[in-house]
Structures are given as C-alpha cells and as structure tokens.
Amino acid sequence: MQPEFVIVGAGIIGSSIAYHLAKRGAKNILVLERDAASDPRATAPDLNVRASYARATGGFRVQYGTLVNVRLSMMARSELLEFESLTGMDAGYEPCGYLFLAQDATQLEQLQQALAVQRSAGLEVSSIVTPQEIHALNPYLSLEGIAGGSYCPWDGFVRPLAMRRGYQQAAEALGVQFKFGCDVTLERSANGVQVACDGSRLSSNAVLNAAGAWAAELMRGAKLELPVTPVKRQIAATVPTQVLPSDMPMSIFAGDGFHLRVRDGRVLLLMPFDFAAQNLTYDPAWLPALLSRTHARVPALRDVPIETGWAGLYEVSPDGHALLGAHWDAPNLFLANGSSGHGVMHSPALGKLLSEIVLDGRAHSLDVHSLRPERFLEGQPIVGNSLL
Numbered sequence: 001m002q003p004e005f006v007i008v009g010a011g012i013i014g015s016s017i018a019y020h021l022a023k024r025g026a027k028n029i030l031v032l033e034r035d036a037a038s039d040p041r042a043t044a045p046d047l048n049v050r051a052s053y054a055r056a057t058g059g060f061r062v063q064y065g066t067l068v069n070v071r072l073s074m075m076a077r078s079e080l081l082e083f084e085s086l087t088g089m090d091a092g093y094e095p096c097g098y099l100f101l102a103q104d105a106t107q108l109e110q111l112q113q114a115l116a117v118q119r120s121a122g123l124e125v126s127s128i129v130t131p132q133e134i135h136a137l138n139p140y141l142s143l144e145g146i147a148g149g150s151y152c153p154w155d156g157f158v159r160p161l162a163m164r165r166g167y168q169q170a171a172e173a174l175g176v177q178f179k180f181g182c183d184v185t186l187e188r189s190a191n192g193v194q195v196a197c198d199g200s201r202l203s204s205n206a207v208l209n210a211a212g213a214w215a216a217e218l219m220r221g222a223k224l225e226l227p228v229t230p231v232k233r234q235i236a237a238t239v240p241t242q243v244l245p246s247d248m249p250m251s252i253f254a255g256d257g258f259h260l261r262v263r264d265g266r267v268l269l270l271m272p273f274d275f276a277a278q279n280l281t282y283d284p285a286w287l288p289a290l291l292s293r294t295h296a297r298v299p300a301l302r303d304v305p306i307e308t309g310w311a312g313l314y315e316v317s318p319d320g321h322a323l324l325g326a327h328w329d330a331p332n333l334f335l336a337n338g339s340s341g342h343g344v345m346h347s348p349a350l351g352k353l354l355s356e357i358v359l360d361g362r363a364h365s366l367d368v369h370s371l372r373p374e375r376f377l378e379g380q381p382i383v384g385n386s387l388l
C-alpha cells in the first residue's frame, strides 16, 4: 500500500510534523530518514548523526524582533509546558532566561524596538535591563562596554534529543512508521513530486520536506529551487567545571553573536565565524577569536580549558525565517524549512502548523501568511530586526 503522507527527514521538525499529523487523525504516515545512527533511544549528543538537532545548543527563546517569530515561540512554549503528558518524554524546558547584551546605543535601541514587537505579540514578561540589572542576572560577565540589554524569563533551555525522541515515540504510538537508513531522492510526478528510495518509488498525496540543511539538495533531484543554504556553526565545550552555575541565563553579545551557556557541567561557547568550508568538520581556526572574546567577557573562564568541540549546519533562508507551506510549483510538496538556526525551539509550532496546512488547506492556530515559501519570488521577504 502506498503511504498517504511521506515525510523526508526524521529530525526534530519531521518528527514533530509526524506527531501532529497523526494526532489530528491522519493515517498511513511514513517518515524516511537516511541516517541509521539517528537512534531514537539516544539522549546524549551523537556526532554520528548529521542532523542539526543532534548538534544544537538547546536554547529556547521568545525574545525575537519579528511578530511571527515571537508568536511561533509562544505557541511552541505552550506545547513544551505539557510535552511530557503529550509524548511521555520530558523536553527539559528550563526557563533560565536569555540575556541579550547591547554594546552600544544603536544596539540598545534595536533591543528596545524588538521589545515593542514582543509587546504587540502579547509577550509581557520581557524587559530592557540596565548594566546593574545585568550584573544581578549574570554576575560572571564583564560589564565593560555594555550599554544595557534585554531579558526574558520565559527563555532558557530545552533538550533537543529528548524532544525528537518524544515526538517519534508519540507518533509511533499513533501508528506512524519510521524507517531509518533510507536516502531519499525526489522526482517530478503528475501531481508534483514522488519519492524514490532503495530502488522503489512512492507516490503519495503529500510529500513533506523536513530535510533541514539538506532541504535544497533534496529538491534538486526534482529540479525544484529552494532558497535554503547550509551554514556551518560550531560549539566549543570546556572541560567539566563548576565556575559558572547551571542555571546561568544564555548570555548573548548582540553585536557579534558570541554567546554561552552551561550544559551538563560544561560551558558551551558559540560565535558566528566565516568558516572556509560549510561542512560538518570541526575547524579549530576560530579558536583564537573565540577565546579572546571569552577571556575578556567572562573572566571566570580564563583558566578553564576547552576540551572538545563540534560543527553543525544551520539551514539559512534569505530573511532568516522559516518557509512553511506548499511549494509554488509542486502542489503535493509541503515545506517546513529554513528556520535559520531556530528549528529546535520552533519545531512544536511548525509541526502543528504544517499539519493544519496539509490537512485543512490553511493554518488556523496562527497567521503564517508571512512564512509562505513563495514570498521571495514575490519580492516580499520578512523585514525584521537584524540583531535578534
């Protein structure tokens, strides 16, 4: 029997879509994942898994500078609060806060503008904070050159592996079939696209692209365009240390994106960097720039060595926002791509919204017109606050 719905990619968004489709009563759903190492039982980072969710920091934030991103996060948070009762897994949501740090008056003004957007989306708990308040929230940061910041106590951390596993086990309980070790290619067909895998072809009513940073590569087989680009991001992890507390807020220097958190007894350090290659190989060339910022901004880390690090891929769209909905040129192909580094935290919302689009022809939990995939062809990208 041909499946009615084929989801390509059992990452965090594909698993969320599978769960939400099945929860709505959809039957005959198949999820195809190429990485056999995407073991549903994994709960610790597994670098044999290429998927970005397995390499992510686990940050969750509602503080954004566009209405649609704030609303996606608020919607996701509602599901995170009841995640365990829905899926049987604890998503590990810990609202330790995100602290954005402005290094000049212009950046502070941008944080203020973002706050106004958050208010108009109905978020009341975020606020602008003074350097003194920053010190109270995170006394481990040097305040040199800090003009102020913003803070939201709903922001914090989640456990990406536990979330993905929760979605998979809840979807399976509702009858969804997951198949690992299937490297999928797409081909054109009469109603849009069909899936080819392991020498066989599957014609289904709906094909859902949840292939993360490889979403555009997947579509090339069907000669379809998708403006989603893989961009390398790295994490450096210190040796186990207690110099910073585990509930320290995620602290982000808004100007250059340097940020840090504590996870499982290590400090994780991140920073955008112009890497020579967009692949999964860890590149130590960024360490001098990373460490000079670390030592100047977090003096407590001056004597704490880096023990390990890894690379992963962001799935970046031209305006930094997700593409959600049917493909303009292939009616049975649906996209949940281009989250641009926010796909773990937005996966609860994107999975639910795409299931509504597929089953009902439109999303009704949230107005996601601005995320329509064809907005770039129409010359109407989302214009937002470049800082966050």
Ligand SMILES: Cc1cc2nc3c(=O)[nH]c(=O)nc-3n(C[C@H](O)[C@H](O)[C@H](O)COP(=O)(O)OP(=O)(O)OC[C@H]3O[C@@H](n4cnc5c(N)ncnc54)[C@H](O)[C@@H]3O)c2cc1C
Pocket (backbone or CB within 6 Å): 008, 009, 010, 011, 012, 013, 014, 032, 033, 034, 035, 038, 050, 051, 052, 053, 054, 055, 056, 057, 058, 059, 060, 182, 183, 184, 185, 210, 211, 212, 213, 214, 215, 218, 233, 234, 235, 311, 312, 313, 314, 315, 336, 337, 339, 340, 341, 342, 343, 344, 345, 346
């Ligand atoms: C270093 C780093 C830190 C990050 N930190 C955060 C964070 O703090 N918070 C946050 O929200 N997000 C974060 N992200 C981003 C987040 O990981 C992604 O946005 C998210 O994982 C996207 O989900 P996805 O399901 O679309 O993609 P993925 O998680 O990458 O899953 C896609 C799946 O599709 C499979 N696939 C691809 N092509 C095929 C094919 N042809 N056939 C079959 N299967 C295929 C892949 O193997 C993979 O399993 C981070 C990313 C990186 C790299």
